[in-house]
Amino acid sequence: MSEALLERLDRLESRVDIEALASNYCHGFDKRDEALFMSIWSDDCIWNIGPPFGSFEGSAGVHHALIDILWPAWGISQHVTSNLVVNFIDNDHATSRCDVDCTGTLADSREATFVGATYSDVLERRDGAWKIKQRDVVIHYFNSFSGTNLSAPS
Amino acid sequence: MSEALLERLDRLESRVDIEALASNYCHGFDKRDEALFMSIWSDDCIWNIGPPFGSFEGSAGVHHALIDILWPAWGISQHVTSNLVVNFIDNDHATSRCDVDCTGTLADSREATFVGATYSDVLERRDGAWKIKQRDVVIHYFNSFSGTNLSAPS
């Protein structure tokens, strides 16, 4: 197989791997799977969540945001990723953009809360594994609906 | 082309086919396309929906749940699948996980109803076709919002 064809095959596999990063961000966060959530980030990553949460650097920063700020802020959370478009710079570097709807409850409330956001990512493959090197978040809306309630069926 | 490269190409095609199962579950259910919905399941499947619906076995069980329980329970339904991650065990066996948001109305109401759930699937390819052998559902929330209304524009 020619080098060019191998590169095309590799590119398609990279697309699947990058999509899995975006998906496992949600699975890790929402199912409170700390190891899975941490596995998607490079050691030297930057996570710019923006208002009202701020910016976090490196594995330690991401871990701090997750454990000390975000998980305590949420009760139920369900992130739904969509519209992933990946742009490859070369075989080991890419940028991507996706949208996310998050539905859930804040920790001190049962009211349904809806968040819509866009994630712009910088991705890098090192030692054969794609990781998120930078995620910039723009939150379009973040609101709770009074008089509503979210809960699991019993 | 080497055996290893053929396997990589086949794996990518299988990923597309498995994603189509998750998508056609939604298209079949929401557009009330019975043949499409039934086509995604293996004959000996298990569908563990859990509370408040229960567990259903085989094509007959799935058909019963669809026709006698679920379609009558819903008016409008719109399932949105996201975050699909597939893990291959071998070329013909895989597991997967995805999240789903469902927005709609219950049969006896016009109120907007929101469901968030996770589907964990066991998948198998037989005679060249991937099918869902087992789907385990965890429902994170299932609530109607009083004072709301869902309807199509006229």
Added chain:
Amino acid sequence: MSEALLERLDRLESRVDIEALASNYCHGFDKRDEALFMSIWSDDCIWNIGPPFGSFEGSAGVHHALIDILWPAWGISQHVTSNLVVNFIDNDHATSRCDVDCTGTLADSREATFVGATYSDVLERRDGAWKIKQRDVVIHYFNSFSGTNLSAPS
């Protein structure tokens, strides 16, 4: 590499390109990126939105709908595409179906508005680029929730 294998590889790449059309429809519309939105359509396209918006033909028609009708009608909008299934007719022609949830605000209101719809597309590759030749829209619900509010965090 045999012709048949090249065709399989090309098919997988086409699937990625067609998914990007569906995604960039949302990115273009929601981020108000006119060039991106216009880039997904063939010159001789048809966009059948149906009630309450109507039907639009060609680049000029799509541009008119976007600039004069739809963007002015919306404040915030966040489209989430899901359940894309692509059926190839040949290497350069395909049809597809996907679902979309749109959450946002109408231009004259801060109330949360929810739309659920299905897009059925006709796709064609010309000069190496996939484009949408026809998009038929079916809107399942389109409703604002009184007493709610959508806004970005400050």
